[in-house]
Amino acid sequence: MAWILDDSRPIYLQIVDVIKTNIIAGAYQPGDKLPSVRDLAMEASVNPNTMQKALTELERSGLVYTQRTSGRFITEDTAKMTEIKEQLAKEQIQLFLKNMEQLGFKKEDIKRLLDQELKGGK
Amino acid sequence: MEQLLSCQNLTKRYGYKTALDSINLTIERGRIIGLLGPNGSGKTTLIKLINGLLAPTEGLLLINGAVPGPETKKVVSYLPERTYFNSWMKVTDILNFFCDFYSDFDRNRAMEMLHRLNIDEKDRLSSMSKGTKEKVQLIMVMSRDADLYCLDEPIGGVDPAARDYILQTIITNYNERASVLISTHLISDIENVLDDVIFIQNGHIRLTTSVDEIREQEGKSVDALFREVFRC
Numbered sequence: 259m260a261w262i263l264d265d266s267r268p269i270y271l272q273i274v275d276v277i278k279t280n281i282i283a284g285a286y287q288p289g290d291k292l293p294s295v296r297d298l299a300m301e302a303s304v305n306p307n308t309m310q311k312a313l314t315e316l317e318r319s320g321l322v323y324t325q326r327t328s329g330r331f332i333t334e335d336t337a338k339m340t341e342i343k344e345q346l347a348k349e350q351i352q353l354f355l356k357n358m359e360q361l362g363f364k365k366e367d368i369k370r371l372l373d374q375e376l377k378g379g380k
Numbered sequence: 381m382e383q384l385l386s387c388q389n390l391t392k393r394y395g396y397k398t399a400l401d402s403i404n405l406t407i408e409r410g411r412i413i414g415l416l417g418p419n420g421s422g423k424t425t426l427i428k429l430i431n432g433l434l435a436p437t438e439g440l441l442l443i444n445g446a447v448p449g450p451e452t453k454k455v456v457s458y459l460p461e462r463t464y465f466n467s468w469m470k471v472t473d474i475l476n477f478f479c480d481f482y483s484d485f486d487r488n489r490a491m492e493m494l495h496r497l498n499i500d501e502k503d504r505l506s507s508m509s510k511g512t513k514e515k516v517q518l519i520m521v522m523s524r525d526a527d528l529y530c531l532d533e534p535i536g537g538v539d540p541a542a543r544d545y546i547l548q549t550i551i552t553n554y555n556e557r558a559s560v561l562i563s564t565h566l567i568s569d570i571e572n573v574l575d576d577v578i579f580i581q582n583g584h585i586r587l588t589t590s591v592d593e594i595r596e597q598e599g600k601s602v603d604a605l606f607r608e609v610f611r612c
Contacts, residue, residue: 265595265600265604266600300548300552302572303544303551304573305575306551308572308575
Protein backbone atom coordinates (compact mmCIF):
# COMPACT_ATOMS: atom_id res chain seq x y z
CA MET A 259 0.00 0.00 0.00
CA ALA A 260 1.46 3.33 -1.03
CA TRP A 261 1.46 6.15 1.42
CA ILE A 262 0.44 8.96 -0.88
CA LEU A 263 0.11 12.05 1.21
CA ASP A 264 -1.33 15.27 -0.08
CA ASP A 265 -0.53 18.80 0.95
CA SER A 266 -3.74 20.17 2.30
CA ARG A 267 -4.61 17.99 5.26
CA PRO A 268 -2.74 17.10 8.44
CA ILE A 269 -0.45 14.16 7.78
CA TYR A 270 -1.67 12.10 10.71
CA LEU A 271 -5.27 12.20 9.39
CA GLN A 272 -4.08 10.97 6.02
CA ILE A 273 -2.24 8.12 7.70
CA VAL A 274 -5.39 7.25 9.62
CA ASP A 275 -7.22 7.02 6.28
CA VAL A 276 -4.55 4.83 4.70
CA ILE A 277 -4.52 2.38 7.60
CA LYS A 278 -8.33 2.40 7.78
CA THR A 279 -8.54 1.55 4.10
CA ASN A 280 -5.96 -1.19 4.58
CA ILE A 281 -8.00 -2.71 7.36
CA ILE A 282 -11.29 -2.47 5.48
CA ALA A 283 -9.75 -3.85 2.30
CA GLY A 284 -8.40 -6.81 4.22
CA ALA A 285 -4.70 -6.03 3.90
CA TYR A 286 -4.67 -6.35 7.66
CA GLN A 287 -6.82 -9.15 9.08
CA PRO A 288 -8.84 -8.90 12.29
CA GLY A 289 -6.57 -9.70 15.22
CA ASP A 290 -3.39 -9.00 13.25
CA LYS A 291 -0.60 -7.27 15.08
CA LEU A 292 0.38 -3.91 13.65
CA PRO A 293 4.07 -3.16 13.06
CA SER A 294 5.76 -0.93 15.64
CA VAL A 295 5.39 2.83 15.52
CA ARG A 296 8.96 3.19 14.37
CA ASP A 297 8.61 0.64 11.57
CA LEU A 298 5.36 2.15 10.36
CA ALA A 299 6.92 5.61 10.49
CA MET A 300 9.83 4.36 8.40
CA GLU A 301 7.48 2.75 5.91
CA ALA A 302 5.46 5.93 5.48
CA SER A 303 8.54 8.18 5.69
CA VAL A 304 7.01 10.24 8.43
CA ASN A 305 8.02 11.24 11.88
CA PRO A 306 7.34 8.68 14.68
CA ASN A 307 5.40 11.34 16.62
CA THR A 308 3.05 11.74 13.66
CA MET A 309 2.57 7.98 13.39
CA GLN A 310 1.91 7.80 17.12
CA LYS A 311 -0.77 10.44 16.78
CA ALA A 312 -2.40 8.56 13.91
CA LEU A 313 -2.46 5.32 15.89
CA THR A 314 -3.96 7.05 18.90
CA GLU A 315 -6.69 8.34 16.61
CA LEU A 316 -7.30 4.84 15.24
CA GLU A 317 -7.55 3.52 18.78
CA ARG A 318 -10.16 6.11 19.53
CA SER A 319 -12.20 5.02 16.54
CA GLY A 320 -12.06 1.46 17.88
CA LEU A 321 -10.43 -0.11 14.84
CA VAL A 322 -7.20 -0.73 16.67
CA TYR A 323 -6.59 -1.68 20.28
CA THR A 324 -3.50 -1.79 22.43
CA GLN A 325 -2.47 -4.68 24.56
CA ARG A 326 -0.03 -3.51 27.14
CA THR A 327 3.50 -4.75 26.50
CA SER A 328 2.60 -6.76 23.41
CA GLY A 329 1.63 -4.06 20.97
CA ARG A 330 -1.24 -2.90 18.81
CA PHE A 331 -3.77 -5.14 17.15
CA ILE A 332 -6.54 -4.83 14.60
CA THR A 333 -9.96 -5.13 16.18
CA GLU A 334 -11.81 -8.44 15.98
CA ASP A 335 -15.10 -6.65 16.33
CA THR A 336 -16.62 -7.34 12.90
CA ALA A 337 -19.67 -5.20 13.59
CA LYS A 338 -17.33 -2.26 14.14
CA MET A 339 -15.58 -3.05 10.87
CA THR A 340 -18.84 -3.13 8.96
CA GLU A 341 -19.91 0.11 10.56
CA ILE A 342 -16.73 1.86 9.48
CA LYS A 343 -16.83 0.28 6.06
CA GLU A 344 -20.33 1.64 5.51
CA GLN A 345 -19.35 4.99 6.82
CA LEU A 346 -16.51 5.16 4.29
CA ALA A 347 -18.91 4.08 1.54
CA LYS A 348 -21.32 6.81 2.56
CA GLU A 349 -18.57 9.41 2.35
CA GLN A 350 -17.71 8.25 -1.17
CA ILE A 351 -21.33 8.37 -2.28
CA GLN A 352 -21.83 11.83 -0.85
CA LEU A 353 -18.73 13.01 -2.65
CA PHE A 354 -20.01 11.51 -5.89
CA LEU A 355 -23.42 13.12 -5.49
CA LYS A 356 -21.85 16.48 -4.78
CA ASN A 357 -19.71 16.27 -7.90
CA MET A 358 -22.70 15.26 -10.02
CA GLU A 359 -24.72 18.16 -8.66
CA GLN A 360 -21.93 20.49 -9.61
CA LEU A 361 -22.17 19.14 -13.14
CA GLY A 362 -25.84 20.07 -13.04
CA PHE A 363 -27.45 16.63 -12.78
CA LYS A 364 -30.75 16.14 -10.99
CA LYS A 365 -31.37 13.18 -8.70
CA GLU A 366 -33.48 11.27 -11.27
CA ASP A 367 -30.79 11.67 -13.92
CA ILE A 368 -28.09 10.53 -11.57
CA LYS A 369 -30.14 7.47 -10.71
CA ARG A 370 -30.83 6.66 -14.36
CA LEU A 371 -27.15 7.02 -15.32
CA LEU A 372 -26.02 5.02 -12.34
CA ASP A 373 -28.43 2.19 -13.14
CA GLN A 374 -27.27 2.21 -16.72
CA GLU A 375 -23.63 2.04 -15.64
CA LEU A 376 -24.28 -0.75 -13.16
CA LYS A 377 -26.02 -2.79 -15.86
CA GLY A 378 -22.84 -2.63 -17.87
CA GLY A 379 -22.71 0.49 -19.99
CA LYS A 380 -25.09 1.54 -22.79
CA MET B 381 13.59 17.29 32.69
CA GLU B 382 15.12 20.60 31.72
CA GLN B 383 14.26 22.36 28.52
CA LEU B 384 16.59 21.18 25.80
CA LEU B 385 17.18 24.64 24.42
CA SER B 386 16.03 28.07 25.38
CA CYS B 387 16.86 31.50 24.00
CA GLN B 388 16.09 34.61 26.02
CA ASN B 389 16.29 37.94 24.22
CA LEU B 390 19.05 36.46 22.15
CA THR B 391 20.68 39.10 19.97
CA LYS B 392 23.60 38.88 17.58
CA ARG B 393 25.05 41.85 15.74
CA TYR B 394 27.80 41.85 13.17
CA GLY B 395 29.05 45.43 13.40
CA TYR B 396 26.07 47.62 12.63
CA LYS B 397 24.10 44.76 11.13
CA THR B 398 21.67 42.89 13.38
CA ALA B 399 21.48 39.22 12.44
CA LEU B 400 19.25 38.10 15.31
CA ASP B 401 17.09 40.58 17.15
CA SER B 402 16.04 39.68 20.68
CA ILE B 403 14.83 36.16 19.99
CA ASN B 404 12.84 34.13 22.50
CA LEU B 405 12.58 30.47 21.68
CA THR B 406 12.37 27.10 23.37
CA ILE B 407 12.92 23.66 21.95
CA GLU B 408 11.57 20.57 23.64
CA ARG B 409 12.82 17.03 23.52
CA GLY B 410 11.67 14.41 21.07
CA ARG B 411 10.82 16.77 18.23
CA ILE B 412 11.97 17.24 14.67
CA ILE B 413 11.94 20.93 13.92
CA GLY B 414 12.39 22.79 10.67
CA LEU B 415 14.22 26.10 10.88
CA LEU B 416 12.91 27.83 7.80
CA GLY B 417 13.59 31.24 6.39
CA PRO B 418 14.82 33.03 3.28
CA ASN B 419 18.49 33.68 2.63
CA GLY B 420 20.09 35.95 5.18
CA SER B 421 17.29 35.51 7.71
CA GLY B 422 19.56 34.39 10.55
CA LYS B 423 19.28 30.59 10.39
CA THR B 424 22.97 29.87 10.31
CA THR B 425 23.71 32.55 12.91
CA LEU B 426 21.30 30.84 15.30
CA ILE B 427 22.84 27.45 14.65
CA LYS B 428 26.35 28.83 15.17
CA LEU B 429 25.29 30.39 18.45
CA ILE B 430 23.89 27.03 19.57
CA ASN B 431 27.23 25.45 18.79
CA GLY B 432 29.29 28.09 20.53
CA LEU B 433 30.97 29.20 17.31
CA LEU B 434 29.60 32.69 17.87
CA ALA B 435 28.97 34.50 21.13
CA PRO B 436 25.71 36.38 21.67
CA THR B 437 25.89 40.18 21.62
CA GLU B 438 23.08 40.27 24.17
CA GLY B 439 20.74 37.81 25.79
CA LEU B 440 21.10 34.21 26.76
CA LEU B 441 21.16 30.83 25.07
CA LEU B 442 20.97 27.71 27.23
CA ILE B 443 21.31 24.06 26.30
CA ASN B 444 20.24 21.70 29.07
CA GLY B 445 20.42 24.79 31.27
CA ALA B 446 24.05 25.59 30.43
CA VAL B 447 25.63 28.21 28.17
CA PRO B 448 27.39 26.76 25.11
CA GLY B 449 30.79 25.37 26.03
CA PRO B 450 32.67 22.07 26.23
CA GLU B 451 29.83 20.46 28.19
CA THR B 452 27.11 21.39 25.71
CA LYS B 453 29.27 20.34 22.76
CA LYS B 454 29.17 16.84 24.17
CA VAL B 455 25.41 16.74 23.66
CA VAL B 456 25.02 18.74 20.46
CA SER B 457 25.82 17.11 17.15
CA TYR B 458 26.43 19.70 14.48
CA LEU B 459 26.39 19.46 10.72
CA PRO B 460 27.81 22.72 9.37
CA GLU B 461 26.82 24.02 5.97
CA ARG B 462 30.42 23.66 4.83
CA THR B 463 32.67 20.70 5.46
CA TYR B 464 35.55 21.02 7.88
CA PHE B 465 37.28 17.80 6.86
CA ASN B 466 40.47 17.97 4.87
CA SER B 467 40.17 16.59 1.39
CA TRP B 468 43.14 14.21 1.85
CA MET B 469 41.18 12.38 4.55
CA LYS B 470 39.82 8.92 3.95
CA VAL B 471 36.51 7.82 5.40
CA THR B 472 38.42 5.73 7.99
CA ASP B 473 40.35 8.84 9.08
CA ILE B 474 37.08 10.62 9.70
CA LEU B 475 35.70 7.64 11.61
CA ASN B 476 38.80 7.68 13.83
CA PHE B 477 38.48 11.41 14.22
CA PHE B 478 34.90 11.14 15.46
CA CYS B 479 35.76 8.21 17.76
CA ASP B 480 38.50 10.35 19.33
CA PHE B 481 36.43 13.45 19.73
CA TYR B 482 33.02 12.19 20.76
CA SER B 483 32.43 9.58 23.40
CA ASP B 484 28.85 9.15 22.14
CA PHE B 485 29.94 8.23 18.61
CA ASP B 486 28.72 4.81 17.47
CA ARG B 487 31.22 3.52 14.93
CA ASN B 488 29.17 0.48 13.98
CA ARG B 489 26.12 2.56 13.26
CA ALA B 490 28.19 4.79 10.98
CA MET B 491 29.76 1.85 9.14
CA GLU B 492 26.38 0.28 8.58
CA MET B 493 25.04 3.47 7.01
CA LEU B 494 28.16 3.90 4.87
CA HIS B 495 27.69 0.40 3.50
CA ARG B 496 24.03 1.03 2.80
CA LEU B 497 25.01 3.99 0.61
CA ASN B 498 27.87 2.08 -1.00
CA ILE B 499 30.56 4.34 0.35
CA ASP B 500 33.95 2.66 0.67
CA GLU B 501 35.86 3.42 3.85
CA LYS B 502 39.12 3.53 1.91
CA ASP B 503 37.89 6.33 -0.34
CA ARG B 504 39.39 9.75 -0.01
CA LEU B 505 37.18 12.80 0.29
CA SER B 506 39.01 14.38 -2.64
CA SER B 507 37.78 11.58 -4.91
CA MET B 508 34.14 12.01 -3.94
CA SER B 509 31.35 14.02 -5.48
CA LYS B 510 29.79 16.88 -3.55
CA GLY B 511 26.75 14.79 -2.69
CA THR B 512 28.78 11.84 -1.42
CA LYS B 513 30.85 14.12 0.80
CA GLU B 514 27.64 15.49 2.26
CA LYS B 515 26.37 11.99 2.89
CA VAL B 516 29.58 11.02 4.71
CA GLN B 517 29.38 14.06 6.91
CA LEU B 518 25.72 13.58 7.74
CA ILE B 519 26.32 9.92 8.60
CA MET B 520 29.04 10.96 11.05
CA VAL B 521 26.82 13.54 12.68
CA MET B 522 23.80 11.22 12.95
CA SER B 523 25.91 8.39 14.37
CA ARG B 524 26.40 10.29 17.58
CA ASP B 525 24.01 9.69 20.44
CA ALA B 526 23.38 13.37 21.08
CA ASP B 527 20.56 15.35 22.68
CA LEU B 528 20.34 17.93 19.94
CA TYR B 529 21.22 17.48 16.29
CA CYS B 530 21.73 20.74 14.41
CA LEU B 531 21.69 20.17 10.69
CA ASP B 532 22.47 23.20 8.56
CA GLU B 533 21.24 22.49 5.02
CA PRO B 534 21.70 18.72 5.22
CA ILE B 535 20.15 17.65 1.93
CA GLY B 536 21.00 20.42 -0.51
CA GLY B 537 23.55 18.52 -2.58
CA VAL B 538 22.24 14.97 -2.55
CA ASP B 539 20.01 13.27 -5.09
CA PRO B 540 16.34 12.58 -4.29
CA ALA B 541 16.84 8.86 -3.60
CA ALA B 542 19.66 9.51 -1.15
CA ARG B 543 17.58 12.32 0.31
CA ASP B 544 14.89 9.80 1.22
CA TYR B 545 17.47 7.54 2.81
CA ILE B 546 18.93 10.44 4.75
CA LEU B 547 15.53 11.46 6.05
CA GLN B 548 14.92 7.88 7.12
CA THR B 549 18.28 8.00 8.85
CA ILE B 550 17.21 11.08 10.73
CA ILE B 551 13.88 9.53 11.72
CA THR B 552 15.43 6.30 12.95
CA ASN B 553 18.44 7.74 14.75
CA TYR B 554 16.86 10.11 17.14
CA ASN B 555 15.09 9.18 20.35
CA GLU B 556 12.54 10.64 22.76
CA ARG B 557 15.02 12.73 24.66
CA ALA B 558 16.70 14.11 21.56
CA SER B 559 15.56 16.71 19.07
CA VAL B 560 16.63 17.50 15.55
CA LEU B 561 16.83 21.05 14.24
CA ILE B 562 17.01 21.17 10.45
CA SER B 563 17.63 24.35 8.53
CA THR B 564 16.73 24.13 4.86
CA HIS B 565 15.10 25.68 1.83
CA LEU B 566 13.88 22.33 0.55
CA ILE B 567 10.71 22.39 2.59
CA SER B 568 8.52 20.07 0.57
CA ASP B 569 11.15 17.33 0.81
CA ILE B 570 11.30 17.32 4.57
CA GLU B 571 7.81 18.47 5.42
CA ASN B 572 6.48 14.99 6.16
CA VAL B 573 9.08 14.29 8.80
CA LEU B 574 8.76 17.55 10.70
CA ASP B 575 6.82 18.03 13.93
CA ASP B 576 7.27 21.75 14.23
CA VAL B 577 8.44 24.66 12.18
CA ILE B 578 10.14 27.92 13.04
CA PHE B 579 9.81 30.66 10.44
CA ILE B 580 12.58 33.19 10.74
CA GLN B 581 12.94 36.45 8.83
CA ASN B 582 15.36 39.37 9.17
CA GLY B 583 16.50 38.11 12.55
CA HIS B 584 12.97 37.83 13.94
CA ILE B 585 10.91 34.74 14.64
CA ARG B 586 7.83 35.09 12.46
CA LEU B 587 6.04 31.93 13.53
CA THR B 588 6.54 28.81 15.62
CA THR B 589 3.90 26.15 15.22
CA SER B 590 3.34 22.51 14.41
CA VAL B 591 2.98 21.20 10.88
CA ASP B 592 -0.42 19.75 11.73
CA GLU B 593 -1.64 23.09 12.95
CA ILE B 594 -0.63 24.81 9.72
CA ARG B 595 -2.46 22.18 7.70
CA GLU B 596 -5.51 22.22 9.92
CA GLN B 597 -5.85 25.97 10.10
CA GLU B 598 -4.56 27.08 6.72
CA GLY B 599 -5.47 24.01 4.69
CA LYS B 600 -2.14 24.15 2.96
CA SER B 601 1.31 22.68 3.18
CA VAL B 602 4.19 24.32 5.04
CA ASP B 603 5.86 24.82 1.67
CA ALA B 604 2.84 26.74 0.36
CA LEU B 605 2.60 28.81 3.51
CA PHE B 606 6.30 29.63 3.34
CA ARG B 607 5.93 30.87 -0.23
CA GLU B 608 3.04 33.04 0.86
CA VAL B 609 4.67 34.50 3.99
CA PHE B 610 8.00 35.18 2.31
CA ARG B 611 6.73 36.26 -1.10
CA CYS B 612 9.31 38.45 -2.77
